[in-house]
Amino acid sequence: MKRLSAALAFSSLLAVPFSAQAQFAKVEDAVKYRQSALSVMGTHFGRIGAVVKGEKPYDKATVERDAAIVETLSKLPFAAFPPGSEAANSKAKAEIWKEQDKFKAAGEKMQSEVAKLSAAAKSGNIDTIKTAFGAVGQSCKACHDDFRKK
Ligand code: ASC
Numbered sequence: 492m493k494r495l496s497a498a499l500a501f502s503s504l505l506a507v508p509f510s511a512q513a514q515f516a517k518v519e520d521a522v523k524y525r526q527s528a529l530s531v532m533g534t535h536f537g538r539i540g541a542v543v544k545g546e547k548p549y550d551k552a553t554v555e556r557d558a559a560i561v562e563t564l565s566k567l568p569f570a571a572f573p574p575g576s577e578a579a580n581s582k583a584k585a586e587i588w589k590e591q592d593k594f595k596a597a598g599e600k601m602q603s604e605v606a607k608l609s610a611a612a613k614s615g616n617i618d619t620i621k622t623a624f625g626a627v628g629q630s631c632k633a634c635h636d637d638f639r640k641k
Contacts, residue, residue: 515573522581525571532564536627539608543624551615558605558612561627565605569598582640590637597634604630 515521535557541547542554574588587594608623 515571518573518576518578519580521571521573521576522578522583525568526581528564528567528571532561532568535560535564536631539612539620539624540628543621549617551612554620555609555612558609562605562609565602569595584638584640587638594634594638597630597637601627601630601634 515524538547538557539554539561542549572583572587572594577583577585604623604626608620608627611619611623614620
């Protein structure tokens, strides 16, 4: 029973990526958290990219693992954009807080494309992986174009 409630608590945590529940003592802590999550996500997404581009041989288990990491991390950054968390070392645009619905939609689009990439990785079909990889990249770019300073 204890284990079940712990599991439920954990899964509900992962299911509420956009909640404003995140507890950060300082703006810099939120900035560091979201930048770290996005950076590690980019690293593992990039490893899949190397396979998709033919620079690395395709290994199903490795791509699956990278995609699973990207999927988990995709759920983390958006709880770390508390209002007013613009900072000198952050490329976050003020539009994030002015167009919150649009920002939320962009994040959810990315998360849904990432989930498809993870499913594609499990399928082991390299063509499906390539298509899903492209869609994820577009969702990254769309959000960066609108909400990240150059
Ligand atoms: C990456 C990465 C991004 C996206 C973006 C896609 O690998 O780190 O931010 O892809 O460049 O356009």
